[in-house]
Structure formats: structure tokens, C-alpha cells
Amino acid sequence: MEKALLAKINTARANRRAVILVRDLKSGAGRLIFPDTLADDDPLAQAAKTRFRSGKSGREMIGEQEFFLNVDLPAPRIVVIGAVHISQALVPMVRECGFDLSIIDPRTAFATKERFPSVNLQAEWPQDVLTSDMIDSYTALVAVTHDPKIDDFALETALQSGCFYIGALGSRKTHRARVDRLTSKGFSEDLIARIDAPIGLDIGAASPAEIAVAILGQIICALRKGDDA
Amino acid sequence: MDADILKTAENWVAEGRRIALATVVDTWGSAPRPTGSHLVIDADGNFEGSVSGGCVEGEVISEAIDVIESGVPKMLEFGVADETAWRVGLSCGGKIRVFVDQVN
Numbered sequence: 001m002e003k004a005l006l007a008k009i010n011t012a013r014a015n016r017r018a019v020i021l022v023r024d025l026k027s028g029a030g031r032l033i034f035p036d037t038l039a040d041d042d043p044l045a046q047a048a049k050t051r052f053r054s055g056k057s058g059r060e061m062i063g064e065q066e067f068f069l070n071v072d073l074p075a076p077r078i079v080v081i082g083a084v085h086i087s088q089a090l091v092p093m094v095r096e097c098g099f100d101l102s103i104i105d106p107r108t109a110f111a112t113k114e115r116f117p118s119v120n121l122q123a124e125w126p127q128d129v130l131t132s133d134m135i136d137s138y139t140a141l142v143a144v145t146h147d148p149k150i151d152d153f154a155l156e157t158a159l160q161s162g163c164f165y166i167g168a169l170g171s172r173k174t175h176r177a178r179v180d181r182l183t184s185k186g187f188s189e190d191l192i193a194r195i196d197a198p199i200g201l202d203i204g205a206a207s208p209a210e211i212a213v214a215i216l217g218q219i220i221c222a223l224r225k226g227d228d229a
Numbered sequence: 230m231d232a233d234i235l236k237t238a239e240n241w242v243a244e245g246r247r248i249a250l251a252t253v254v255d256t257w258g259s260a261p262r263p264t265g266s267h268l269v270i271d272a273d274g275n276f277e278g279s280v281s282g283g284c285v286e287g288e289v290i291s292e293a294i295d296v297i298e299s300g301v302p303k304m305l306e307f308g309v310a311d312e313t314a315w316r317v318g319l320s321c322g323g324k325i326r327v328f329v330d331q332v333n
Contacts, residue, residue: 001250003332006239013235025254028302028330057265059254068254068328070265 001030008032009072016074016136020048025059025066033069044069053226074138075100076223081126081154082145083110086169089212090142091119097216104129106150126154132161140165140219142199146174152181159191165222167199167215234267234278238332247272248332249293253280254304255326262325272297280327281307293329302330 001023009032012019020033022044033048042048047060047069055073059066076099080087083105094101102120105111111123122129130153135141141158143151146169158166159182168178175197182192200214201221241248251268253260261282268278268286270293280289285307296303308324 001330001332003239003242006235006242006332010236010239023252023328023330025304025328026302028328057263068252070252 001028005030005032013072013074016138018052018071018073018138020051021070021072023068023070025068053224074136076219077102077136077139078219079104079130079135079139079141079154081105081130081141081143081151082169083107083112083116083121083123084144085208086144086211086215088115089209090216091116093212093216097220102134104154105145107145126150126157130154130157132157135161135163137162137164138223139163140167140222142167142215142219144169144199146170148178148181152178155195156182156185156187159187159194164226165196165219166194167196167218169199170197172198234269237277238267238269241269241271242332247297249296249329250332251280251289251293251305251327251329253325254328257324260323260325268293268327270294270297281325285325285327289327289329296329297331300331300333302328304328 005021009019009021018035022031022033033044035052038045038048043062044060044067051069051071055071057070059068078094078099078101080090080101080103083103087103091101103111103116104122104124104126106123106125108123111121113121135158141154141163143154145151151168155166155168168175170178179192196218200211201217203214205211205214238248238250249270251270253262253264253266256264262280266280268276268280268289270276270290272294274290274294276286276290279286289305292303292305305327
């Protein structure tokens with residue numbers, strides 16, 4: 001394998017870009033496949049697409065030729081708007097799943113180190129710290145403050161990004177009001193429909209921890225099954 | 230894929246070291262490291278990463294040094310029946326295939 005490929009893989013990783021290193025298992029020759037430049041007539045196109053979704057590395061045969069597809073996906077990231085009780089319950093679960101987590105809440109009474117030890121926590125307004133490049137296609141945005149002043153900007157930013165999941169806490173009534181606000185700002189019905197609300201899988205969750213399970217389950221479903229969900 | 234190992238590999242190449250990359254390309258049964266795991270080895274036998282729980286690395290490293298010398302990639306197989314590969318305390322029934330190739 002050429003050393004130049006190593007540098008390219010490491011650059012892709014640093015930029016949170018998904019990449020597959022393809023190795024010819026006879027000659028050792030290598031090449032890279034990126035999801036956004038994958039040609040449909042690439043003999044490994046279908047296999048690569050499947051593996052970009054699953055994240056699993058493995059062998060593929062093309063005729064008699066054996067290839068190894070080494071998949072590197074950015075760590076899934078969850079950006080939570082709201083340093084609330086549900087968010088506290090999410091922290092250990094998200095960590096156990098190996099996802100990155102960031103929590104943003106301008107209310108300094110909520111966003112404290114005591115409540116969120118060793119968490120990437122920002123006691124700031126989303127409009128001051130949340131940028132669209134933070135919300136890439138391996139990022140889920142979860143808005144759980146209930147407060148439009150805090151949640152709405154983050155939801156609007158997420159709707160304009162390529163993130164794989166958007167969820168917002170609140171009753172159906174709360175969500176109807178949210179839809180009205182977003183519609184009046186020019187967001188289309190289809191786009192607004194990307195928001196999962198009321199948030200989380202319908203498992204009858206009753207406590208903050210159970211709601212956290214429902215949210216995380218829905219995020220994992222969106223991540224692993226995508227459009228098939 | 231073990232990106233930290235690939236970063237190490239890139240750094241070693243930048244230092245002018247001759248290296249090989251070993252990759253787990255197949256696992257059967259309860260293998261200690263998943264498919265796609267890497268071990269980077271230099272010509273002096275220094276290494277980073279793992280392709281098993283430490284049981285077959287010695288063999289992979291000596292094969293890797295050969296690969297660095299010859300420039301010819303190798304496919305290595307280790308299984309439960311291989312006395313030199315699997316020691317007491319390892320997850321039994323496992324079998325792995327490791328592809329070793331130089332980086333140039």
C-alpha cells in the first residue's frame with residue numbers, strides 16, 4: 001500500500017469524513033472510497049454503500065479477486081440542547097454506546113459541572129456556539145429545554161444541516177406551535193417533518209431515564225437503519 | 230478501523246522508518262479483536278496496536294519483518310489448533326486471518 005493513502009485516511013478522519021480503505025488481498029494495492037464521490041459503476045459501489053451504513057469492515061469478492069474493505073466512520077455525535085434531568089440520564093448511556101456528546105444550555109443554574117461532570121458542556125446560547133458544521137451527517141440533535149427561545153435556533157440550524165436525526169421534546173400541542181413558528185420562518189412541511197416529536201420511541205417512557213432510553217433508541221434506529229426505519 | 234494506529238503508521242513513515250501494516254481481515258468464533266483491527270510494525274520489530282489479545286502478535290511481527298524485506302504481502306492464519314498461537318486463558322474456538330503488507 002502507498003504511504004500517501006495513510007495521510008489521506010488520517011486527514012479524512014480528522015475532518016469527520018467517512019472513508020473506506022480498499023485493499024487487494026493479493027497485491028496489497030490500496031485505494032480509498034468516499035461516500036460523496038462514490039461512482040455508481042464502481043464494482044464495489046453496492047458493498048461500499050452497505051458498509052458505510054453498517055460501519056462493518058469485511059471481505060468482498062469481485063469474480064476471483066478478493067478485497068478487504070476497511071471502514072472508518074466518524075464517531076456518532078449527539079448534541080443536546082438543554083442541561084435537564086433527561087440529559088443527565090443520557091450521559092452514561094451515550095458514553096456506553098461510544099458516541100460523542102455535547103450539551104448546550106445558556107441557563108447557568110442547569111449547565112453546571114456538578115450536574116454534568118466530565119461532559120462537554122457549554123453554558124451558552126445555541127446562537128453563540130452552535131454552528132452548522134458542528135451538525136454533520138454523523139450528528140444527532142436533541143432539543144429538550146421546552147423553551148422556544150433556546151430550542152428553536154438549534155432546530156432551525158439542524159434543519160439546514162445534513163444531520164441524521166433531529167428530535168424535540170414537547171407534547172403534540174407544543175409541537176404544533178413549534179411547527180407554526182418554523183412554517184412562518186419559511187421552513188417547508190417536508191423539512192419540518194424531519195423533527196421527531198414528541199421525541200423518542202413510543203415505549204411508554206415514564207421517567208427521565210426511560211425517556212433517555214426512548215430518545216437513544218430512536219437515534220440508534222436512525223443511525224443504523226436510516227431511511228429503512 | 231483503528232485510526233490511531235494509522236496515525237502512528239503515518240508518523241513512522243514520516244520519520245523514515247520502513248513499516249508494514251497487519252490487518253485482521255477475517256474472524257471466526259470468538260476472536261479477541263474485530264475485523265479491521267491493525268498492527269503497525271517497523272523493520273526493527275517495534276509495533277503499535279493489536280490483532281489479537283497479545284497471543285499471535287509475536288508471530289505477526291516476525292512475518293511482518295519478512296514482508297518489509299521482501300515487499301511481498303502475506304496472508305496469515307491463526308486458529309485454536311495452533312499451539313504456538315493460542316495460549317491458556319484466551320477465548321477458545323477463535324480463528325483469525327491477518328493480512329500483512331508493507332507501506333511504501
